[in-house]
Amino acid sequence: MKCQGIIFDLDGVICFTDEYHYEAWKRMADDMGIPFDRQVNNRLRGVSRMDSLEIILEKYEGPALSQADKEALAAKKNDIYRESLARMSPADLSAEVRETLEALRAKGLKLAIGSSSKNAPFILERLGLGNFFDAVSDGNCITRSKPDPEVFLKAAEFLGLAPEACVVVEDAVSGAQAGRAGGFAVACVGDACAAGTGDWNLSAFSELLERV
Ligand code: BG6
Numbered sequence: 030m031k032c033q034g035i036i037f038d039l040d041g042v043i044c045f046t047d048e049y050h051y052e053a054w055k056r057m058a059d060d061m062g063i064p065f066d067r068q069v070n071n072r073l074r075g076v077s078r079m080d081s082l083e084i085i086l087e088k089y090e091g092p093a094l095s096q097a098d099k100e101a102l103a104a105k106k107n108d109i110y111r112e113s114l115a116r117m118s119p120a121d122l123s124a125e126v127r128e129t130l131e132a133l134r135a136k137g138l139k140l141a142i143g144s145s146s147k148n149a150p151f152i153l154e155r156l157g158l159g160n161f162f163d164a165v166s167d168g169n170c171i172t173r174s175k176p177d178p179e180v181f182l183k184a185a186e187f188l189g190l191a192p193e194a195c196v197v198v199e200d201a202v203s204g205a206q207a208g209r210a211g212g213f214a215v216a217c218v219g220d221a222c223a224a225g226t227g228d229w230n231l232s233a234f235s236e237l238l239e240r241v
């Protein structure tokens with residue numbers, strides 16, 4: 030089926046907020062004496078906030094934590110993270126991403142976001158993309174995070190397209206798995222590209238233009 034829509038992951042695909050996630054979790058982990066490095070961080074890509082915390086706590090050796098303690102830790106990380114987001118502006122959207130998005134739209138493709146993040150609307154607003162996408166499916170409208178395909182299936186539904194008519198663009202292995210599980214073609218960048226998990230493993234975001 031001809032590609033009619035593209036569903037983009039946000040953190041690590043449209044913008045570099047994956048780095049801010051890393052820095053915020055790193056501060057929390059360091060404060061608690063929990064070993065945390067970029068290898069562990071790659072496992073958090075695409076995964077919800079609370080599931081990310083559970084992965085980090087695999088190496089925690091202190092006193093038992095209640096659900097309320099865990100929620101407080103996740104809230105603390107989110108506060109640190111949002112301080113970084115608040116400093117973002119449209120200048121933080123790369124020219125390559127902006128020009129590629131505009132060229133894809135000019136080809137008549139529908140464009141959506143499919144992100145596990147509850148901060149997605151805030152990030153899009155900071156980047157000046159608050160009204161750009163035809164649909165936004167994010168952490169606020171799903172019950173299961175990637176590798177479950179729910180967020181992408183919702184995005185396709187919002188666009189009024191079948192999964193087979195859409196391409197998912199991901200930097201997370203869990204996200205690539207979610208795309209595949211939902212019946213989408215998957216284009217990968219970054220970590221997921223390095224792992225070779227996509228139907229297309231792109232060395233640059235702008236390569237999308239040659240594929241659709
Ligand atoms: C995903 C990120 O986009 O959103 C994950 O790849 C993150 O690392 C998840 O945990 C949830 O984000 P937030 O902003 O709701 O904490």
Ligand code: MG
Pocket residue numbers: 038039040041042047074075199200201204
């Ligand atoms: Mg991502």
